[in-house]
Amino acid sequence: MNIGIVGLGLIGGSLGLALRSHGHTVLGVSRQSHTCQRAIARGAVDDAGLSLNLMQSAEVVFLCTPLAAMQATVVELVPHLTADTVLTDVGSVKGWVVKTIAPLWSNFVGGHPMAGTAESGIEAALPDLFSNAPYVLTPTETTPAGAVQLVEALVRPLQTRIYRCRPDDHDRAVAWISHLPVMTSASLIAACIGEADPAVLELACGLASSGFRDTSRVGGGNPELGLMMAQYNQVALIRSLHAYRDTLNQMIAHIEQSDWRSLEALLKQTQQARPEFLQ
Amino acid sequence: MNIGIVGLGLIGGSLGLALRSHGHTVLGVSRQSHTCQRAIARGAVDDAGLSLNLMQSAEVVFLCTPLAAMQATVVELVPHLTADTVLTDVGSVKGWVVKTIAPLWSNFVGGHPMAGTAESGIEAALPDLFSNAPYVLTPTETTPAGAVQLVEALVRPLQTRIYRCRPDDHDRAVAWISHLPVMTSASLIAACIGEADPAVLELACGLASSGFRDTSRVGGGNPELGLMMAQYNQVALIRSLHAYRDTLNQMIAHIEQSDWRSLEALLKQTQQARPEFLQ
Numbered sequence: 263m264n265i266g267i268v269g270l271g272l273i274g275g276s277l278g279l280a281l282r283s284h285g286h287t288v289l290g291v292s293r294q295s296h297t298c299q300r301a302i303a304r305g306a307v308d309d310a311g312l313s314l315n316l317m318q319s320a321e322v323v324f325l326c327t328p329l330a331a332m333q334a335t336v337v338e339l340v341p342h343l344t345a346d347t348v349l350t351d352v353g354s355v356k357g358w359v360v361k362t363i364a365p366l367w368s369n370f371v372g373g374h375p376m377a378g379t380a381e382s383g384i385e386a387a388l389p390d391l392f393s394n395a396p397y398v399l400t401p402t403e404t405t406p407a408g409a410v411q412l413v414e415a416l417v418r419p420l421q422t423r424i425y426r427c428r429p430d431d432h433d434r435a436v437a438w439i440s441h442l443p444v445m446t447s448a449s450l451i452a453a454c455i456g457e458a459d460p461a462v463l464e465l466a467c468g469l470a471s472s473g474f475r476d477t478s479r480v481g482g483g484n485p486e487l488g489l490m491m492a493q494y495n496q497v498a499l500i501r502s503l504h505a506y507r508d509t510l511n512q513m514i515a516h517i518e519q520s521d522w523r524s525l526e527a528l529l530k531q532t533q534q535a536r537p538e539f540l541q
Numbered sequence: 542m543n544i545g546i547v548g549l550g551l552i553g554g555s556l557g558l559a560l561r562s563h564g565h566t567v568l569g570v571s572r573q574s575h576t577c578q579r580a581i582a583r584g585a586v587d588d589a590g591l592s593l594n595l596m597q598s599a600e601v602v603f604l605c606t607p608l609a610a611m612q613a614t615v616v617e618l619v620p621h622l623t624a625d626t627v628l629t630d631v632g633s634v635k636g637w638v639v640k641t642i643a644p645l646w647s648n649f650v651g652g653h654p655m656a657g658t659a660e661s662g663i664e665a666a667l668p669d670l671f672s673n674a675p676y677v678l679t680p681t682e683t684t685p686a687g688a689v690q691l692v693e694a695l696v697r698p699l700q701t702r703i704y705r706c707r708p709d710d711h712d713r714a715v716a717w718i719s720h721l722p723v724m725t726s727a728s729l730i731a732a733c734i735g736e737a738d739p740a741v742l743e744l745a746c747g748l749a750s751s752g753f754r755d756t757s758r759v760g761g762g763n764p765e766l767g768l769m770m771a772q773y774n775q776v777a778l779i780r781s782l783h784a785y786r787d788t789l790n791q792m793i794a795h796i797e798q799s800d801w802r803s804l805e806a807l808l809k810q811t812q813q814a815r816p817e818f819l820q
Contacts, residue, residue, distance in 0.1 A: 376748055396748050427744055435744035438733045443756040446729055449792055451811040453785040454717045454818070465706055465714035469655055469675050470818040476755040477722040482815030485808035492796045492804055503793050506732040510789070513728055514782050517771045525771055529764035532730040536761030539733070539749040 263416070264289065266320030268335060270301045270310065273352050273375065274326030275387025278306035280420045283389055289316050300384045318342045322412060324373075325351040325363075329494050332359060336366045343367070348409045354436065355494040356400040356429035364404065371409045372400040372429055374436075375422065390421075397422035400429040430498070437498035439539065441491040442506060445499070447481025448488065542695070543568065545599030547614060549580045549589065552631050552654065553605030554666030557585035559699045562668055568595050579663045597621045601691060603652075604630040604642075608773050611638060615645045622646070627688045633715065634773040635679040635708035643683065650688045651679040651708055653715075654701065669700075676701035679708040709777070716777035718818065720770040721785060724778070726760025727767065 263286050267274045270292040278288045282305065290310035292298050298310035309316070317323055317339060327335050332351060343349070349370045353359045360372045377395035379386055397417050401410045414424055427435075457463040481488075492499055516525040542565050546553045549571040557567045561584065569589035571577050577589035588595070596602055596618060606614050611630060622628070628649045632638045639651045656674035658665055676696050680689045693703055706714075736742040760767075771778055795804040 376750060395750075398748070423747070425744065425747060427740070431738075431741050431744055434736075434738070434741045435748055438736060438741075438745045439749040439753040442732070443729060443752050445792055445796075446725055446789070447756050448808055448811040449785060449789045450722060450725055451815055451818075452792075452807060453721070453781065453788040455810070455814045456784055456788065457713070457717060459710075459713070461706070462710050462713045462717075465704065465710060466717045467818050467820070468702070468704060469677070469714055470718040471655060471674075473722050473759045474718040475819055476758050477726050478811075478815050478818070479755050480752045482812050485805055485812055488808045489801060489805050493799075493801060496796060496799070500793070500796055502732065503789075503796065505735055506728060507786075507789060507793065509732040509735065510725070510728045510782075510786060513724055513731075514779070514786065517724075517775060517779055517782065520772075520775070522768060522772060526764055526768050528731060529727055529767045531734070532727040532757075533761050533764055535734045536730055536757055539730075539746050539757070540754055541746070 263287070264319050264321050265416070266317040266323035267291070267307065267326055268314070268317065268323060268339065269326035269328075269331075270297050270306065270384050271326060272378065272382045272384075272386045272391075274324065275301060275304070275306040275384040276377075276389065276391035277324055277326065277352070277375075279304070279387055279389035280392060281416065282306070282308070284419050286416075289320060291316055297384050304384065304387065306384065306387055314339050314342050317347075318344065320347060322348045322350065322416060325349060325353075329353050329355065329359065329490055333362050333366075336363055340367055348412050350409075350413045354440075355491070356398070356432040357498075358494045360400060360402060360429045364402070368404070369406055369409050371405050371413050373413060373417075374398040374400070374432065375417070392417070393421040395422055396425055398425045398427065398432050400427060400432050402429065433495050433498040434501070437495055437502040441495055441499045442502040444480045444483070444488045444491060445503060446506060447478055449481070451478050451481050542566070543598050543600050544695070545596040545602035546570070546586065546605055547593070547596065547602060547618065548605035548607075548610075549576050549585065549663050550605060551657065551661045551663075551665045551670070553603065554580055554583070554585040554663040555656075555668065555670035556603055556605065556631070556654075558583070558666055558668035559671060560695065561585070561587070563698050565695075568599060570595055576663050583663065583666065585663065585666055593618050593621050596626075597623065599626060601627045601629065601695060604628060604632075608632050608634065608638065608769060612641050612645075615642055619646055627691050629688075629692045633719075634770070635677070635711040636777075637773045639679060639681060639708040643681070647683070648685055648688050650684050650692050652692060652696075653677040653679070653711065654696070671696070672700040674701055675704055677704045677706065677711050679706060679711050681708065712774050712777040713780070716774055716781040720774055720778045721781040723759045723762070723767045723770060724782060725785060726757055728760070730757050730760050
């Protein structure tokens with residue numbers, strides 16, 4: 263099948279590598295000619311170029327640009343598509359994307375492959391990035407069934423675990439397990455550096471080890487990513503943050519009131535619940 | 542030198558292995574005769590038994606029991622010590638320990654080797670557990686200088702990084718980098734499982750990956766440990782929790798008000814600050 267990929271970063275490049283290894287022909291578009299050259303050299307695409315005109319022979323186009331560029335890219339892309347071209351994206355929020363893109367191209371299905379590395383860009387692309395990773399598809403009532411089936415048929419052989427859900431349910435779920443953790447983790451770092459006694463702060467820096475390392479990792483990551491989560495998944499994130507603050511207040515009250523029985527019950531509950539999230 | 546170890550768990554057993562490998566004679570006491578046998582078999586002690594009478598020939602005694610057992614153990618131990626025996630402990634909070642133990646034995650210096658594994662007990666003991674780990678000593682104005690020097694001379698050759706500070710400064714520092722992360726991480730899990738829509742909760746469980754795994758790890762750990770932190774380091778932990786809640790409220794306000802500039806500044810600050818804690 264002829265596949266188009268717009269945006270040849272980590273995700274677009276990895277999709278290209280994976281889909282080509284499954285026998286598809288992959289055409290890529292990037293804004294940077296250097297990226298096109300590297301994508302060809304790395305075997306992520308059969309051909310690549312700067313013009314969206316390349317997408318006219320694609321039967322399915324994966325939109326792999328940053329969220330902020332999606333709307334303008336699709337407006338520019340639409341004149342190059344044939345009527346039955348299926349468009350899908352890889353954005354990490356789905357409510358906003360589906361609301362924005364579906365009106366521009368009806369044969370569109372939202373998607374979110376939940377995979378990544380600490381690196382970004384075409385050089386970081388990996389052929390097995392999606393192996394065993396969740397791949398969420400978010401059709402709505404108006405999404406053509408054939409579009410969903412086609413995208414699913416393309417990405418299932420990459421050893422992905424397919425989920426289908428409503429865009430808003432996706433956004434609520436990732437608010438809990440991806441976006442909320444970034445904010446609670448960043449708040450942890452920000453609170454620690456607010457320590458007013460320099461001797462205590464220096465000691466804290468010296469004593470921090472694996473517990474702090476793990477708990478602070480996503481909060482000390484790329485600020486652009488955290489900002490994007492808050493901007494594009496604002497409603498679901500605020501909902502999760504409010505629930506988190508309520509839980510935190512409850513925990514603080516237990517500790518202030520020396521209510522060890524309640525604190526222990528809460529900690530037993532979290533110990534028991536965590537493995538459910540990590541199967 | 543003749544070293545005594547009271548409590549032959551992960552820390553006591555590892556200290557025995559390490560100190561014996563540096564040529565010291567190690568005598569151990571445990572409440573379980575099976576543990577004594579295993580400590581001898583593993584080479585963690587030269588001899589071990591159930592009676593604190595074994596400690597009478599020790600020049601330095603490491604108190605390695607759980608915090609809750611320390612006071613009663615020292616009351617029972619004191620009649621077996623000679624006047625110049627140095628007593629030290631390995632408890633993970635220091636204000637409460639020093640306040641409780643120093644009046645019972647003046648030749649006492651509080652200590653905290655910051656090392657551990659996910660396992661516990663004598664079978665988990667490792668000779669190099671303390672290698673490159675911080676070892677905090679918390680002398681006060683009334684601690685004999687010789688006691689501090691002696692303990693430091695014993696543990697420095699184990700490749701530890703020695704810190705000396707006041708007991709309360711230790712407790713404030715570990716509240717930030719060890720005890721607060723447990724509570725924020727447990728609150729994250731507790732908030733997530735409060736999701737009322739079963740479809741969203743199931744999706745969240747399916748989609749959780751490394752970000753959630755790391756951020757939730759210490760909050761899904763042994764409830765006894767979290768409880769101990771709150772009970773014995775209550776004041777410093779509440780202080781850190783209040784500061785954390787203030788920071789969280791600030792972050793929520795930025796997101797609610799779509800104040801992306803302030804949110805970005807905060808996330809840039811946390812990205813920049815984190816490496817200071819992980820040198």
